[in-house]
Amino acid sequence: MKICVIGSGYVGLVAGTCFAESGNTVICVDVNQEKIEGLKQGILPIYEPGLKELVLRNSAEGRLSFTTDLASAVKESLICFIAVGTPPGEDGSADLQHVLAVAREIGRNMEGFKIIVDKSTVPVGTADKVRRAAQEELDRRGAAYEFDVVSNPEFLKEGAAIDDFMKPDRVVIGADNVRTAEIMKELYSPFMRKTNRLIVMDVHSAEMTKYAANAMLATRISFMNQIANLCERMGADVSAVREGIGSDSRIGYDFLFPGVGYGGSCFPKDVKALIKTAEECEYDFVLLKSVEEVNERQKAILIDKMIAHFSRDNGASPLAGKTIAIWGLSFKPRTDDMREAPSIVIISKLLEMGATVLAHDPEAVKEAKKIFGDRITYTSTNQYEILKGADALAIITEWNEYRNPDFERISASLTAPVIFDGRNLYNPRRMKEIGFTYHSIGRNGSAFTG
Known part of the structure; x- marks a missing residue:
């Protein structure tokens, strides 16, 4: 099938690439010229394991292309996926301005039957708004092309998105038209070869399913x-x-x-x-x-533990002048995503209280620099470098690199063997035996080893 995916961020790029991998002709569209030029050269705007290899292969084989020309992409495609951002507004509601802007552009440029698919996470009722926005543009043109609007929410875990798309737990299709539902079933059929996990429902229920x-x-x-x-x-x-x-x-x-x-x-x-x-x-x-x-x-719980620990030494300003080494910046391992990451709250509070912060993350340093600039010290290579002279180590993200470290080296590098473990990576009893003061979440020094 011929598909365009409008929005080449996390959801759009993964979806477009995986559809191309299953033999479809896919055009990924984005308004960001720099991003599109980078993608044409194999430079991805996000880190996701396995994604770059798929982008390079499908681009080389002609199934996947990138453009800023939304009009031509719409004209060449049967199915138009909307995968633009829906950031929260100040009141917490989803901001649909980008979704509706794309819907209007599709209405301005369609020439024949189109299926418009909401891939972005959107509130119940968005498909109705998308339909109205596209129809208004058709009416303005005096055109009478038929189209349908589908809700197809994504259920991708960052760090495992390729497997999640290619071998899905379920695919939810919200469609009020039997013909359109059958076309969507055909599109997803390569991912259903072992087990049919495709669930068809009405549009409003599909929109609610994602949020629920x-x-x-x-x-x-x-x-x-x-x-x-x-x-x-x-x-x-x-x-x-x-x-x-x-x-x-x-x-x-x-x-x-x-x-x-x-x-x-x-x-x-x-x-x-x-x-x-x-x-x-x-x-x-x-x-x-x-x-x-x-x-x-909960994002501040490690700060509370640090204050309690260091108040023995430093009275009213327990973290002032302390140096804290941080392992993990991204909100979860196997991604460089820093959006709403607990590390942002923790590091901001440490800086506010007068501490010096040294941070390691295998992938998220570039994103962290956008937030903290030169207020903290970073590394993405040697995780032990930042420990030298630090008063404690705090673990915020459970990267595999942190699960079985050299504890002797950690102890020798820190001014005192103190670890604040926000992900419960280590056994409290063992940590005590090897001489660490070890603070974890909900274990209180228990000897449980399960």
Whole structure:
């Protein structure tokens, strides 16, 4: 099939590339000329494992191309995916200006039947607005071309997006037209060869499904973080609790790891947007408001632990003059995404309290520099470099490189063997045995080794 994907960010680039990999002819469109020129040269605007290789191969084989010319891309394509950003407004609602601007451009340029697909995460009712925006442009032209609007939300995990797209848990298609639904089934059929996981529903339900899924996962994370905080106070071990409740088949183990809160481009934005959607319907979504509040508090939990630890030495300004080494800047491993990352809150608070920050991350240094500039010191190569002379190490992102480090080297580099572990990577009993003062989340020095 001939497809255009409008918006060459994370969602658009992954979707366009994977569709090309399954044999379709795909044009990726973006208004950013620099980004498009980079993509033509194989320079990707994001880091995602395996994506660059697919972009290079499909570009070389002529199935994948990049342009700023939206008009020609629309004219050449049967299916037009809208994958532009929907950033939260000041009130938490999703900003649809870019989505609707693209819909109008499609209406101005379509010449024949088109399927317009909302791939961006959008509130319930957006497909109706997209339809109206495109139809208004057709009416203005005096054209009578038929088109349909589909909701096809993405369910990609950053760091595993290629596998998620090529071997999906499910593909949700929201379509109110049987013919259009069949075309979308055909498009996704290469990804359904082992098991058909394609679910067709009405458009409004598909739009709600995306928000509901992310809100549920965010709720599990915030719930487990509250359990972890309670475990510390009660002398329980959250790792043991997680094993105990996760073994229940009704609950399972996923998204039950306590830590310093969730971040990224989806959970924070979608929770806010669903709360706002509920308010517009005059419904008070109390549970989600609490999920958001818990997450914001959790991002500061390592700071609280540092203040408690260093107040023994430094009285009223416990972190002033201290040097803290940070491992992990991105909101999760295997990505360079810093959006809503807990590291931003933690580092900002450290700087505010007079500490010096040295940071390592395998991929996110470039993004971090956009936020902190020269206020902190960075490295993306040797994770041990930043430890020399630091008063403590804080672990914020669970990159594999941090899971089994050289503890002797860490101890020798720090002024004192102190670790604040925001991801519970190490065994508390072992850390105590090798001489570390070790602060983790919800374990309180427990000897549990599961």
